[in-house]
Amino acid sequence: MTSDDFLRFFSEARASAILRTNLRDAAAPAMEAAIRGGFRVCEFTLTVPGALDLIREFSKRPEIVVGAGTVLTPQEAHAAVDAGAVFLVSPVVDEAVIAAALERDAAVMPGTFTPTEMLRAHRAGARLQKLFPAPDSGPKYLKAVLGPMPFLNVVPTNGVHENNAAAWLKAGAFAVGFVNTLFDPNDLAAGDYERVEQRARAAIGAVGRGKTSG
Template sequence: MTATTHRAIRDTRLVAILRSPDTDRLAAAAHVLVEEGVRVLEFPLTSPGALDALRHTVEVLDGRAVVGAGTVRTVDEAQRALDAGARFLVSPSLSVPVIEYAHAHDTAVLPGTFTPTEICTALEAGAELVKLFPAASHQPEFLRQLRVPLPEADVVPTGGVGLADAAAWLAAGAVALGVGSPLTGDTLETGDFAQLRVRARAWKAAVS
Protein backbone atom coordinates (compact mmCIF):
# COMPACT_ATOMS: atom_id res chain seq x y z
CA MET A 1 0.00 0.00 0.00
CA THR A 2 2.88 2.39 0.78
CA ALA A 3 4.41 2.06 -2.69
CA THR A 4 1.04 2.70 -4.35
CA THR A 5 0.52 5.85 -2.30
CA HIS A 6 4.01 7.16 -3.04
CA ARG A 7 3.42 6.56 -6.73
CA ALA A 8 0.09 8.42 -6.64
CA ILE A 9 1.72 11.44 -4.98
CA ARG A 10 4.56 11.48 -7.49
CA ASP A 11 2.22 11.01 -10.45
CA THR A 12 -0.34 13.61 -9.35
CA ARG A 13 2.39 16.03 -8.15
CA LEU A 14 -0.21 17.73 -5.98
CA VAL A 15 -1.46 17.06 -2.45
CA ALA A 16 -4.67 19.01 -1.88
CA ILE A 17 -5.02 20.13 1.75
CA LEU A 18 -8.66 20.51 2.80
CA ARG A 19 -9.22 22.41 6.02
CA SER A 20 -12.65 23.51 7.29
CA PRO A 21 -14.94 23.02 10.31
CA ASP A 22 -17.76 22.11 7.90
CA THR A 23 -17.61 18.35 7.31
CA ASP A 24 -20.14 18.45 4.48
CA ARG A 25 -18.14 21.05 2.56
CA LEU A 26 -14.93 19.09 3.09
CA ALA A 27 -16.54 16.02 1.57
CA ALA A 28 -18.08 18.01 -1.30
CA ALA A 29 -14.75 19.67 -2.09
CA ALA A 30 -13.09 16.25 -2.14
CA HIS A 31 -15.61 15.08 -4.76
CA VAL A 32 -14.97 18.11 -6.97
CA LEU A 33 -11.19 17.80 -6.78
CA VAL A 34 -11.22 14.11 -7.66
CA GLU A 35 -13.51 14.81 -10.61
CA GLU A 36 -10.91 17.35 -11.79
CA GLY A 37 -8.05 14.88 -11.46
CA VAL A 38 -6.68 16.01 -8.08
CA ARG A 39 -6.90 12.66 -6.36
CA VAL A 40 -4.45 12.95 -3.45
CA LEU A 41 -6.29 14.60 -0.57
CA GLU A 42 -5.10 15.54 2.92
CA PHE A 43 -7.47 16.30 5.79
CA PRO A 44 -5.59 18.06 8.63
CA LEU A 45 -6.66 16.91 12.06
CA THR A 46 -6.92 20.53 13.19
CA SER A 47 -10.30 20.67 11.40
CA PRO A 48 -12.97 19.43 13.84
CA GLY A 49 -14.66 17.21 11.25
CA ALA A 50 -11.49 15.97 9.58
CA LEU A 51 -11.74 12.29 10.50
CA ASP A 52 -15.44 12.14 9.60
CA ALA A 53 -14.74 13.75 6.23
CA LEU A 54 -11.78 11.46 5.69
CA ARG A 55 -13.84 8.37 6.47
CA HIS A 56 -16.69 9.52 4.22
CA THR A 57 -14.34 10.30 1.34
CA VAL A 58 -12.66 6.91 1.60
CA GLU A 59 -16.03 5.15 1.52
CA VAL A 60 -17.68 7.18 -1.24
CA LEU A 61 -14.67 7.67 -3.52
CA ASP A 62 -13.49 4.10 -3.10
CA GLY A 63 -10.47 3.54 -5.34
CA ARG A 64 -10.65 6.98 -6.97
CA ALA A 65 -8.88 9.00 -4.29
CA VAL A 66 -5.81 8.57 -2.11
CA VAL A 67 -6.84 10.07 1.20
CA GLY A 68 -4.58 10.97 4.10
CA ALA A 69 -4.51 12.82 7.40
CA GLY A 70 -2.46 15.92 8.11
CA THR A 71 -1.13 17.59 11.26
CA VAL A 72 -0.40 14.16 12.72
CA ARG A 73 1.95 14.79 15.64
CA THR A 74 1.55 11.73 17.86
CA VAL A 75 1.20 7.99 17.54
CA ASP A 76 -2.30 8.24 19.01
CA GLU A 77 -3.33 10.64 16.26
CA ALA A 78 -1.72 8.36 13.69
CA GLN A 79 -3.72 5.41 15.00
CA ARG A 80 -7.01 7.32 14.86
CA ALA A 81 -6.24 8.46 11.32
CA LEU A 82 -5.53 4.92 10.15
CA ASP A 83 -8.70 3.69 11.86
CA ALA A 84 -10.62 6.25 9.77
CA GLY A 85 -9.05 4.90 6.58
CA ALA A 86 -6.07 7.20 5.98
CA ARG A 87 -3.62 5.96 3.35
CA PHE A 88 -0.89 8.41 4.34
CA LEU A 89 0.10 10.60 7.28
CA VAL A 90 1.53 14.13 7.12
CA SER A 91 3.19 15.89 10.05
CA PRO A 92 4.02 19.57 10.57
CA SER A 93 7.29 18.60 12.27
CA LEU A 94 9.68 15.69 12.50
CA SER A 95 8.36 12.86 14.69
CA VAL A 96 10.38 9.66 14.48
CA PRO A 97 7.73 7.70 16.46
CA VAL A 98 5.08 8.65 13.87
CA ILE A 99 7.41 7.56 11.06
CA GLU A 100 8.04 4.24 12.80
CA TYR A 101 4.32 3.71 13.46
CA ALA A 102 3.49 4.40 9.82
CA HIS A 103 6.12 1.91 8.65
CA ALA A 104 4.85 -0.74 11.03
CA HIS A 105 1.39 -0.33 9.47
CA ASP A 106 2.50 -0.16 5.81
CA THR A 107 1.43 3.47 5.52
CA ALA A 108 3.16 6.30 3.69
CA VAL A 109 4.33 9.19 5.86
CA LEU A 110 5.49 12.72 5.05
CA PRO A 111 7.24 14.16 8.11
CA GLY A 112 7.60 17.91 8.34
CA THR A 113 11.16 19.18 7.95
CA PHE A 114 12.79 22.59 7.63
CA THR A 115 16.57 22.04 7.64
CA PRO A 116 19.00 19.67 5.92
CA THR A 117 19.59 18.00 9.30
CA GLU A 118 15.87 17.33 9.77
CA ILE A 119 15.58 16.01 6.23
CA CYS A 120 18.50 13.62 6.80
CA THR A 121 17.01 12.48 10.10
CA ALA A 122 13.65 11.78 8.43
CA LEU A 123 15.31 9.80 5.63
CA GLU A 124 17.40 7.82 8.12
CA ALA A 125 14.23 7.01 10.08
CA GLY A 126 12.74 5.53 6.92
CA ALA A 127 10.66 8.30 5.37
CA GLU A 128 10.62 8.08 1.58
CA LEU A 129 9.00 11.48 1.08
CA VAL A 130 9.58 14.53 3.27
CA LYS A 131 7.49 17.65 3.63
CA LEU A 132 9.40 20.95 3.49
CA PHE A 133 7.45 23.26 5.79
CA PRO A 134 6.83 26.11 5.68
CA ALA A 135 8.04 26.33 2.11
CA ALA A 136 7.35 30.06 2.03
CA SER A 137 10.34 30.55 4.34
CA HIS A 138 12.58 29.04 1.66
CA GLN A 139 13.11 29.61 -2.04
CA PRO A 140 13.19 26.96 -4.78
CA GLU A 141 16.95 27.54 -5.00
CA PHE A 142 17.24 26.11 -1.47
CA LEU A 143 15.81 22.83 -2.72
CA ARG A 144 17.99 22.87 -5.82
CA GLN A 145 21.11 23.29 -3.68
CA LEU A 146 19.91 20.72 -1.13
CA ARG A 147 19.53 18.02 -3.74
CA VAL A 148 23.17 18.29 -4.80
CA PRO A 149 24.42 16.46 -1.67
CA LEU A 150 21.05 14.76 -1.03
CA PRO A 151 19.78 13.58 -4.43
CA GLU A 152 17.73 10.87 -2.74
CA ALA A 153 15.62 13.45 -0.88
CA ASP A 154 12.13 13.42 -2.39
CA VAL A 155 10.71 16.68 -1.09
CA VAL A 156 7.13 17.99 -1.04
CA PRO A 157 7.20 21.78 -0.40
CA THR A 158 4.13 22.81 1.58
CA GLY A 159 2.93 26.03 3.14
CA GLY A 160 2.79 29.18 1.08
CA VAL A 161 3.34 27.59 -2.33
CA GLY A 162 1.44 29.69 -4.85
CA LEU A 163 0.37 29.00 -8.40
CA ALA A 164 2.97 31.43 -9.75
CA ASP A 165 5.90 29.60 -8.15
CA ALA A 166 4.69 26.02 -8.59
CA ALA A 167 6.76 25.46 -11.73
CA ALA A 168 9.90 26.81 -10.05
CA TRP A 169 9.59 24.39 -7.13
CA LEU A 170 9.09 21.45 -9.46
CA ALA A 171 12.00 22.52 -11.64
CA ALA A 172 14.15 22.71 -8.51
CA GLY A 173 13.43 19.04 -7.80
CA ALA A 174 10.19 18.88 -5.80
CA VAL A 175 8.34 15.61 -6.45
CA ALA A 176 4.98 17.16 -5.53
CA LEU A 177 3.48 20.23 -3.87
CA GLY A 178 1.27 20.43 -0.81
CA VAL A 179 -1.33 23.14 -1.41
CA GLY A 180 -4.19 24.35 0.76
CA SER A 181 -5.82 27.77 0.42
CA PRO A 182 -4.02 28.69 -2.84
CA LEU A 183 -5.98 25.79 -4.33
CA THR A 184 -9.27 25.96 -2.42
CA GLY A 185 -9.60 29.75 -2.18
CA ASP A 186 -12.67 30.60 -0.12
CA THR A 187 -14.70 27.65 -1.43
CA LEU A 188 -14.79 25.94 1.95
CA GLU A 189 -16.29 29.08 3.48
CA THR A 190 -18.70 30.03 0.68
CA GLY A 191 -19.57 26.68 -0.89
CA ASP A 192 -18.71 28.03 -4.36
CA PHE A 193 -17.54 24.76 -5.89
CA ALA A 194 -17.55 26.17 -9.42
CA GLN A 195 -14.64 28.35 -8.31
CA LEU A 196 -12.89 25.27 -6.94
CA ARG A 197 -13.17 23.57 -10.33
CA VAL A 198 -11.52 26.53 -12.02
CA ARG A 199 -8.71 26.59 -9.46
CA ALA A 200 -8.20 22.82 -9.68
CA ARG A 201 -7.81 23.01 -13.46
CA ALA A 202 -5.28 25.82 -13.16
CA TRP A 203 -3.23 23.86 -10.62
CA LYS A 204 -3.38 20.68 -12.70
CA ALA A 205 -2.04 22.63 -15.66
CA ALA A 206 0.71 24.16 -13.52
CA VAL A 207 2.04 20.81 -12.29
CA SER A 208 1.63 18.87 -15.52
Protein backbone atom coordinates in the same frame (compact mmCIF):
# COMPACT_ATOMS: atom_id res chain seq x y z
CA MET B 1 -2.62 0.28 -0.77
CA THR B 2 0.91 -0.20 0.60
CA SER B 3 3.36 2.62 1.19
CA ASP B 4 5.26 1.52 -1.92
CA ASP B 5 2.06 1.69 -3.94
CA PHE B 6 1.37 5.18 -2.65
CA LEU B 7 4.83 6.44 -3.53
CA ARG B 8 4.35 5.22 -7.08
CA PHE B 9 0.89 6.80 -7.25
CA PHE B 10 2.13 10.12 -5.84
CA SER B 11 5.17 10.16 -8.14
CA GLU B 12 2.77 10.13 -11.07
CA ALA B 13 0.17 12.53 -9.67
CA ARG B 14 2.83 14.99 -8.38
CA ALA B 15 0.20 17.04 -6.49
CA SER B 16 -2.01 16.81 -3.42
CA ALA B 17 -5.07 18.75 -2.26
CA ILE B 18 -4.67 19.64 1.42
CA LEU B 19 -7.83 20.73 3.19
CA ARG B 20 -7.57 22.66 6.44
CA THR B 21 -10.78 24.37 7.55
CA ASN B 22 -12.90 24.76 10.66
CA LEU B 23 -16.09 24.74 8.57
CA ARG B 24 -17.42 21.22 8.97
CA ASP B 25 -20.17 21.55 6.34
CA ALA B 26 -17.73 22.92 3.77
CA ALA B 27 -15.16 20.13 4.03
CA ALA B 28 -16.77 17.41 1.91
CA PRO B 29 -18.06 19.64 -0.93
CA ALA B 30 -14.74 21.49 -1.05
CA MET B 31 -12.78 18.27 -1.50
CA GLU B 32 -15.34 17.05 -4.03
CA ALA B 33 -14.66 20.20 -6.03
CA ALA B 34 -10.91 19.58 -5.91
CA ILE B 35 -11.44 16.04 -7.16
CA ARG B 36 -13.62 17.29 -10.01
CA GLY B 37 -10.79 19.65 -10.86
CA GLY B 38 -8.36 16.76 -11.23
CA PHE B 39 -6.78 16.03 -7.85
CA ARG B 40 -6.25 12.37 -6.99
CA VAL B 41 -4.25 12.68 -3.77
CA CYS B 42 -6.44 14.16 -1.05
CA GLU B 43 -5.43 15.12 2.48
CA PHE B 44 -7.72 16.08 5.35
CA THR B 45 -5.87 17.62 8.27
CA LEU B 46 -7.00 16.26 11.61
CA THR B 47 -7.91 19.82 12.63
CA VAL B 48 -10.93 19.63 10.28
CA PRO B 49 -14.09 18.87 12.29
CA GLY B 50 -15.03 15.24 11.63
CA ALA B 51 -11.76 14.55 9.82
CA LEU B 52 -11.73 10.82 10.53
CA ASP B 53 -15.28 10.44 9.24
CA LEU B 54 -14.31 12.32 6.08
CA ILE B 55 -11.27 10.09 5.60
CA ARG B 56 -13.45 7.03 6.13
CA GLU B 57 -15.98 8.20 3.53
CA PHE B 58 -13.59 9.43 0.85
CA SER B 59 -11.32 6.39 1.18
CA LYS B 60 -14.13 4.29 -0.30
CA ARG B 61 -13.57 5.97 -3.67
CA PRO B 62 -11.28 3.92 -5.90
CA GLU B 63 -10.09 6.80 -8.09
CA ILE B 64 -8.40 8.75 -5.29
CA VAL B 65 -6.00 8.18 -2.40
CA VAL B 66 -6.78 9.75 0.96
CA GLY B 67 -4.47 10.70 3.80
CA ALA B 68 -4.43 12.54 7.12
CA GLY B 69 -2.54 15.72 7.92
CA THR B 70 -1.46 17.36 11.18
CA VAL B 71 -0.74 13.97 12.73
CA LEU B 72 1.07 14.71 15.99
CA THR B 73 0.89 11.49 18.02
CA PRO B 74 1.15 7.74 17.42
CA GLN B 75 -2.45 7.44 18.61
CA GLU B 76 -3.60 9.85 15.90
CA ALA B 77 -1.54 7.94 13.35
CA HIS B 78 -3.22 4.64 14.20
CA ALA B 79 -6.70 6.23 14.28
CA ALA B 80 -6.16 7.77 10.85
CA VAL B 81 -4.99 4.49 9.33
CA ASP B 82 -7.93 2.69 10.93
CA ALA B 83 -10.21 5.22 9.21
CA GLY B 84 -8.64 4.49 5.83
CA ALA B 85 -5.73 6.92 5.52
CA VAL B 86 -3.03 5.62 3.20
CA PHE B 87 -0.53 8.36 4.04
CA LEU B 88 0.16 10.48 7.12
CA VAL B 89 1.53 14.01 7.19
CA SER B 90 2.87 15.93 10.16
CA PRO B 91 4.12 19.52 10.56
CA VAL B 92 7.10 18.24 12.57
CA VAL B 93 9.61 15.40 12.73
CA ASP B 94 8.49 13.01 15.46
CA GLU B 95 10.15 9.61 15.42
CA ALA B 96 7.27 8.05 17.35
CA VAL B 97 4.78 9.13 14.69
CA ILE B 98 7.10 7.89 11.94
CA ALA B 99 7.45 4.54 13.71
CA ALA B 100 3.67 4.22 14.07
CA ALA B 101 3.23 4.86 10.35
CA LEU B 102 5.89 2.33 9.42
CA GLU B 103 4.27 -0.21 11.72
CA ARG B 104 1.06 0.15 9.69
CA ASP B 105 2.83 0.33 6.30
CA ALA B 106 1.44 3.82 5.77
CA ALA B 107 3.50 6.37 3.89
CA VAL B 108 4.63 9.16 6.21
CA MET B 109 5.67 12.72 5.44
CA PRO B 110 7.09 14.65 8.41
CA GLY B 111 7.37 18.42 8.30
CA THR B 112 10.93 19.64 7.77
CA PHE B 113 12.56 22.97 7.03
CA THR B 114 16.32 22.58 7.35
CA PRO B 115 18.58 20.05 5.61
CA THR B 116 19.30 18.54 9.03
CA GLU B 117 15.60 17.95 9.68
CA MET B 118 15.13 16.44 6.22
CA LEU B 119 18.00 14.01 6.75
CA ARG B 120 16.76 13.18 10.25
CA ALA B 121 13.31 12.32 8.87
CA HIS B 122 14.84 10.26 6.07
CA ARG B 123 17.04 8.29 8.47
CA ALA B 124 14.03 7.63 10.71
CA GLY B 125 12.34 5.88 7.79
CA ALA B 126 10.26 8.64 6.20
CA ARG B 127 10.72 8.35 2.47
CA LEU B 128 8.91 11.65 1.91
CA GLN B 129 9.84 14.92 3.57
CA LYS B 130 7.36 17.78 3.74
CA LEU B 131 8.96 21.21 3.30
CA PHE B 132 7.13 23.41 5.78
CA PRO B 133 6.88 26.31 5.78
CA ALA B 134 8.15 27.09 2.30
CA PRO B 135 11.12 29.50 2.48
CA ASP B 136 11.08 32.90 0.79
CA SER B 137 13.75 31.72 -1.65
CA GLY B 138 11.36 29.00 -2.79
CA PRO B 139 12.56 26.58 -5.46
CA LYS B 140 16.13 27.91 -5.25
CA TYR B 141 16.31 26.72 -1.65
CA LEU B 142 15.10 23.25 -2.58
CA LYS B 143 17.55 22.98 -5.45
CA ALA B 144 20.39 23.90 -3.09
CA VAL B 145 19.31 21.27 -0.55
CA LEU B 146 19.01 18.52 -3.15
CA GLY B 147 22.50 19.23 -4.50
CA PRO B 148 24.29 17.27 -1.75
CA MET B 149 21.28 15.09 -0.87
CA PRO B 150 19.58 14.05 -4.13
CA PHE B 151 18.09 10.97 -2.46
CA LEU B 152 15.54 13.08 -0.56
CA ASN B 153 11.92 13.19 -1.74
CA VAL B 154 10.82 16.68 -0.72
CA VAL B 155 7.22 17.87 -1.01
CA PRO B 156 6.70 21.64 -0.58
CA THR B 157 3.24 22.59 0.70
CA ASN B 158 2.76 25.99 2.32
CA GLY B 159 3.33 28.68 -0.31
CA VAL B 160 2.73 26.51 -3.38
CA HIS B 161 0.41 28.05 -5.96
CA GLU B 162 -0.48 27.91 -9.64
CA ASN B 163 2.30 30.30 -10.64
CA ASN B 164 5.20 28.55 -8.91
CA ALA B 165 4.21 24.86 -8.93
CA ALA B 166 6.11 24.17 -12.15
CA ALA B 167 9.22 25.88 -10.77
CA TRP B 168 9.10 23.74 -7.62
CA LEU B 169 8.90 20.56 -9.69
CA LYS B 170 11.66 21.72 -12.01
CA ALA B 171 13.83 22.38 -8.94
CA GLY B 172 13.46 18.72 -7.96
CA ALA B 173 10.36 18.52 -5.77
CA PHE B 174 8.94 15.01 -5.61
CA ALA B 175 5.46 16.56 -5.64
CA VAL B 176 3.71 19.70 -4.40
CA GLY B 177 0.81 20.26 -2.03
CA PHE B 178 -1.84 22.96 -2.39
CA VAL B 179 -3.48 24.34 0.75
CA ASN B 180 -5.11 27.79 0.94
CA THR B 181 -4.24 28.63 -2.64
CA LEU B 182 -6.66 25.84 -3.57
CA PHE B 183 -9.11 25.99 -0.69
CA ASP B 184 -9.46 29.74 -0.29
CA PRO B 185 -11.17 30.36 3.08
CA ASN B 186 -13.40 33.01 1.50
CA ASP B 187 -14.63 30.55 -1.13
CA LEU B 188 -15.41 27.96 1.52
CA ALA B 189 -17.22 30.48 3.72
CA ALA B 190 -19.32 31.56 0.73
CA GLY B 191 -19.94 28.00 -0.44
CA ASP B 192 -18.39 28.86 -3.80
CA TYR B 193 -17.18 25.39 -4.72
CA GLU B 194 -17.14 26.23 -8.42
CA ARG B 195 -14.24 28.56 -7.65
CA VAL B 196 -12.47 25.72 -5.83
CA GLU B 197 -12.92 23.51 -8.88
CA GLN B 198 -11.56 26.25 -11.14
CA ARG B 199 -8.55 26.68 -8.89
CA ALA B 200 -8.02 22.92 -8.91
CA ARG B 201 -8.02 22.77 -12.70
CA ALA B 202 -5.53 25.63 -12.86
CA ALA B 203 -3.30 23.96 -10.27
CA ILE B 204 -3.34 20.60 -12.03
CA GLY B 205 -2.57 22.37 -15.30
CA ALA B 206 0.44 24.04 -13.71
CA VAL B 207 1.64 20.71 -12.32
CA GLY B 208 1.31 19.21 -15.78
CA ARG B 209 3.57 21.92 -17.16
CA GLY B 210 6.04 21.21 -14.38
CA LYS B 211 6.08 17.52 -15.25
CA THR B 212 6.91 18.37 -18.85
CA SER B 213 9.70 20.79 -18.00
CA GLY B 214 11.03 18.95 -14.93
